Amino acid sequence: MTTNVTIGLLGTGIMGAPMAVRLARAGYVVRVWNRSRDKAAPLETEGVSVCDAPTQAVRSADVVIVMLSSGQVCDDILLGDDAVLDAMTPGSTLIVMSSIPVENARHQADEAEKRGIHYLDAPVSGGEKGAIDGTLAIMVGGEPATFDALRPVLAHLGNPVHVGPAGSGELAKLANQMIVGNTIATVAEALLLAERGGADPIKVREALMGGFADSTILRAHGQRMLDGDFQPGGPAKWQHKDTSTAMALSDSLQLDLPVTRLVDALFQAMVEHGDGDLDHSGLIRELRRRNALLE
Numbered sequence: 001m002t003t004n005v006t007i008g009l010l011g012t013g014i015m016g017a018p019m020a021v022r023l024a025r026a027g028y029v030v031r032v033w034n035r036s037r038d039k040a041a042p043l044e045t046e047g048v049s050v051c052d053a054p055t056q057a058v059r060s061a062d063v064v065i066v067m068l069s070s071g072q073v074c075d076d077i078l079l080g081d082d083a084v085l086d087a088m089t090p091g092s093t094l095i096v097m098s099s100i101p102v103e104n105a106r107h108q109a110d111e112a113e114k115r116g117i118h119y120l121d122a123p124v125s126g127g128e129k130g131a132i133d134g135t136l137a138i139m140v141g142g143e144p145a146t147f148d149a150l151r152p153v154l155a156h157l158g159n160p161v162h163v164g165p166a167g168s169g170e171l172a173k174l175a176n177q178m179i180v181g182n183t184i185a186t187v188a189e190a191l192l193l194a195e196r197g198g199a200d201p202i203k204v205r206e207a208l209m210g211g212f213a214d215s216t217i218l219r220a221h222g223q224r225m226l227d228g229d230f231q232p233g234g235p236a237k238w239q240h241k242d243t244s245t246a247m248a249l250s251d252s253l254q255l256d257l258p259v260t261r262l263v264d265a266l267f268q269a270m271v272e273h274g275d276g277d278l279d280h281s282g283l284i285r286e287l288r289r290r291n292a293l294l295e
Helices: 016-025 039-045 054-058 070-077 100-113 129-134 144-154 169-198 203-208 216-227 236-254 258-275 281-289
Strands: 004-012 029-033 062-066 093-096 118-121 135-142 158-164
Touching: 004 016, 004 054, 016 039, 016 129, 016 135, 016 158, 029 039, 029 144, 039 118, 054 216, 062 070, 070 100, 093 100, 093 144, 093 158, 100 169, 118 129, 118 169, 129 135, 135 169, 144 158, 144 203, 158 169, 169 203, 169 216, 169 236, 203 216, 203 236, 216 281, 236 281, 258 281
Parallel strands: 004 029, 004 062, 062 093, 093 118, 135 158
Antiparallel strands: 118 135
16 A cells, blocks of 8 residues: 655654554655654664654654653644744644643644644553554544544554544543553552462462453553563553643642542652653552562
């Protein structure tokens, strides 16, 4: 398949690199930029062009996808010196797939509109494996017509669902991260209890699968906990970023969300103890640490 649609992709980390590969293999013309150019260089074997500046990657592109680390970094690249939004072509579409605060997404949408650029916020869930396999859950905010026009692009990356106006994708991602983080904490506590109580945690996990306690977290991350395999698919530091963002938003809405607040504190402690680059399933290490079971 070939297409004359050009896509500029900013950020080729754990998620961005396999996304660029999938789009190139789907026939799109893909140009990428990454702050560390050497990390993006291997993409050239897939026919991806690696650019030296973000403005170079987006100039004349039909679609620009942003997969950067935080709301502040996105704002700096999109709206700061040598602003990407100013280099984009009117009528093109900016898709911010980073997990960022809702207010950042809404502000970016306003700034894009001023420049005649369409905007979608489309954060994802599914980790590195989902990015490689094209099975990401994609939560999209923005104008329905823009979503309909860009659905074919997003469909190469996973299952896109339109959830409301600009900022709504980020709201959905916060809800997702609350469920993920809270469930990781519960699975970790349950396996630790089983272990310390004298049961075989491997068999306990097996016994729970298929019942009401079953979940993707129990199956995938429960196995990681049992194996002690914390090679990051979703680093704990990004999980903490999202749960703390959820807490800030809940405070602004005068909501009391006590479970997520406790889990957010656990992830904060995990990061402070030097485990922030581990997979978020490594939260079981923080629970072991709290119980004097890990030095």
